[in-house]
Amino acid sequence: MDKSRRDQFLADWLEGSFAGDGPSEPECDEFLNELKSDPEFRRSASRGLLVRRFLAQKQIPSGGFTEEVLESLCADSSETLSTAVITNLQEARRKQQRLVWGSVGLATTAVLAFVVLWVFDSTVGKRNSQRQGIRVIAAEGVGTLDTEALRQGKPVQLRRGILELDLDGKARVVIEAPASFTVVSRLHVRLDEGRCFAEMKKGTSGLRIETPSGDAFDLGTKFAVEVSSSKDMEVHVFDGTVEVSDGTDITRLTEGQGISVGDSGALSRLSADSSRFVPRVPRSDLKRQPLLYWSFDEGTGDTTNATGRDPNLELATGTLMSASPDGGGPTWVPGVVGAALAFDGSSGWVNTRHPGISGDQDRTIACWVKLPDERQTTVSTMVGWGMGKRNRGLEKACFLESAQSHPEHPEHCGRLRLVAGNRTMGTTNLRDGKWHHVAAVAMAGKHGSTILLYVDGQLETADRNSEPTSLDTTTDHRLSEPIQFGRHLFADRMLLRGAMDEVYIFGEALSGDEIRQLIQP
Template sequence: MSHNHEELEELLSRLNGPDFTAEDLQTLASILRNDPIALDCYLDHVEMEAMLRETYGLLHHPYAEHDRQTARPVSPRKVTRSRFLAGITLTAALLVAAFTFWPVKPQPAFVDDEPQSPLPPAAVPLQKFTQSDETVCTISHRTEAELYYRDGNREIRVQATALPAGQFRLENGIMGLAYANGANVILQAPVQFQVLSEQHLFVDNGRVNLHCPTEDSRGFVIETPSGVATDLGTEFAVHVKADRAQEDEFHVFQGEVALKSKLTPYELNLTDGMATRLDHDTATPAGIDVDHNRFIRSFESVSSDYYDQIMRHEPELYYVMADVGDGRTLRNEAENGYDAKIFNPYQRVLHWGPGFNGGTALRLDGMRSRVYAVAPDFPKPEGDHLTVIAWVFAESRVCWGSIAKNWEHGPDPARRGQFHFGLFEYSGMLEASINDKDNNEIFAIDSVPLPLNQWHHVAFVVDDGALRLYRNGSLVAETPCNGLNGNRDIRPLAIGTKLGNDSRSPAVKNNGFWDGRIDHLALFHQSLTTEEIRQLFDTGVRSALVSRSDFPHLESERTQSN
């Protein structure tokens, strides 16, 4: 047992007694501030004492042993309250010590908000940073980013773009960091990290992507609690799971990474398409599948080929699902107005995720977070010709899962707008439906459930004689119809849900909140041919393969469709 721990044990034995002095309190605060293990011991002590007091009364009562034998079990409510009491005890001790004995640090020059709440101890990297206001990197991109700087035992909101060495926490949003050597880092909240130098970043918790396109940026290091990853001319990502899993993952997309375990002699060279996990207890490497769908790797699509081909068909609406600066607007690339707005009512999920060909997509989380987007109005087709296309990624098959809908609820034909596009009931099969000139609701439904955790190119086409449904370049369903006759007074277009009959908020029943991602949604006042749909799919796959290498299902389906 270390001297600190012996002293802690002696202090705890006198903590609630009359001989516990102000000097003892100062000593206790110093130990807890500088020794994370001692802090854990202290937390265990006060929690246990509070629970025993709650259950049995005073610990040193002469009849404590008798009471312990006859006492009733502790209820969950009492345990919860005891944890609360323990938290109060700890907070009071630390606050008294902090304001009585600790010197007040000057606020760093690059922050301008008031200090926030005290923090738990951060993980300790192999290399420590030097406290300075000198810029190490700059914020190159921020989407609803809520960044905090850690100054001792307090947090301060960061508004500036130049970051010095230090400890940071990204609470919300997405953020890009640019280094003078050419290295680029993308962080997806929540992330806790430490900027150590121009070549060294420590990740305490969260997801980080690193791209080193220049010679000067090679050799950049991302350190985690269990390992040290050194760039050898590459793009790779790190996911530190510091809460329950207690493990770090390293995913290499391009190039090569030298990975060294911090607790074992293992050293690995990871190349394209390789990934490894290190647990925090032993830091022993274990191979895993590389995951291209977890990390945002760029803020724009890597290839413009798909975008260019869509624009050649002159869409009325085209949402590429890229942030335009405010984090909530989906800009219509057709430049005729009709932008859509993202609604994230509970702020439980980051509503941006990796796109199908790099860049970002609209990320939705089903009923858990109820994220969706709405264009208050959009151009309705004048005749019988309509095409809607999107890339979709489903993590589950929600009942009536909604991709995009201009529709209300109920059997009355007056409740039917221009189209209803998503999944059919509980089957999970892709479907599209319209109201034709005979006021019949016409369905086109796929024959198999939509495969999960894969990107799919989906489309439907209406002409004066049929409704056709496509998945990954292939015609999967076709139903005769008598043109198109949707109610034009139903104005909004909902993305990721279906609106209720007031056309202002999601329907109470069968709202179909999408669980997954939606990307590159386009609408045309023309009926694209089967060949044109297939060409768009082919171009999309080629552009996706430029930025990632895990599209075997799309590549095989593209070959079959040819």
């Protein structure tokens, strides 16, 4: 039995996730022989099993699960347990003809006794329904999903997009590409690489996220796990309690805490950062209407009107502004739909009196933008509002912009970026002289906001490695600026060079389908 199949077999037994009538007799015999002949495999099996058993009983040995503790536990009542195993298996054979394990003598290791006894109790009468508890809730940008592998508990490669799953109606997990994972059973996910957000239904617990560097056991909470390409593991707890096992010790984490487990077993504490994880895939709601919408279809004059469901629409009327005493400013040009506004980067922007969305409310900003094919040494802000101070590190504002060319990161030039609690950047260079539809979805989180970016209706692979802060936009401070187009709020000379059309602001997190509907003329 090869190592991957052996490990899968053990996981299936522990979780009770065998399909149909269970494994064949030869496969059972082969697995038993592996346990008898491989001391390392026995130790690994005992560690995983004992940790699960004690966590289920909410009993943690003093000092954690050290090798000495494991050996002591395994040595206790070995003969009694082995005898019990034989009796139970004989009864199982009479009830289920397929469970024929052969001779298991009193010399069988104590860990095997633990494994078989625990699995027998947890799997009889349940096997036919185990995989039925796994359901896809939503998916965004994943392309073709290997649903057969997902259904059969085989490894799944998620090369792009976000996948949200329901596990047995008790847990919800969101996996973000690039990721490699396996839904081993209804409450057991193996994450070999990638990011995973998990939330247990209130009053439930028991979800296990297994990684190459350790396991995270949920005790009723919201948490996230990340496995890097080097197989290091990070666990972030946003609510409740999680037990993290590195194979030797157990570390208990509570709200706001996190831990990093290196491949060598080195541990380091960290603060929970929800901005690096996607907590949900936004769902479509056909009743959603824009809070504010500027079509820019006037084609003439020095104002542009807004429509929408905001009760203060009159404050959203835009005035074309000029930074030059000689006049100038935005000009009317043909747009994607009707007219659009062009900005020359030196003399104008559009100002409104509307304060914008405040606090930590979810939001979506979308528009068409055309940027010239050139390198830019400053950011190009399309839409922005809120409070900030120059050079003070104080930002409680919301900006949709394209990034500047930076000597240390020249590849950032022209990439879409939203600054709203944290800075999230996409991968597409918008500076090609063509119209692109861009959108940003910001979702509030207690330990940092999460941002999704779209270019031409496609979800971007986002860089979320900025310092986490909450989605907190201040609109009622003396330093707060109203909604403006084509101007960085706190740097007067940073004006947009390009064109804009069809600007939308929603007070909700739109789904990918809803964003793609905005692209249609």
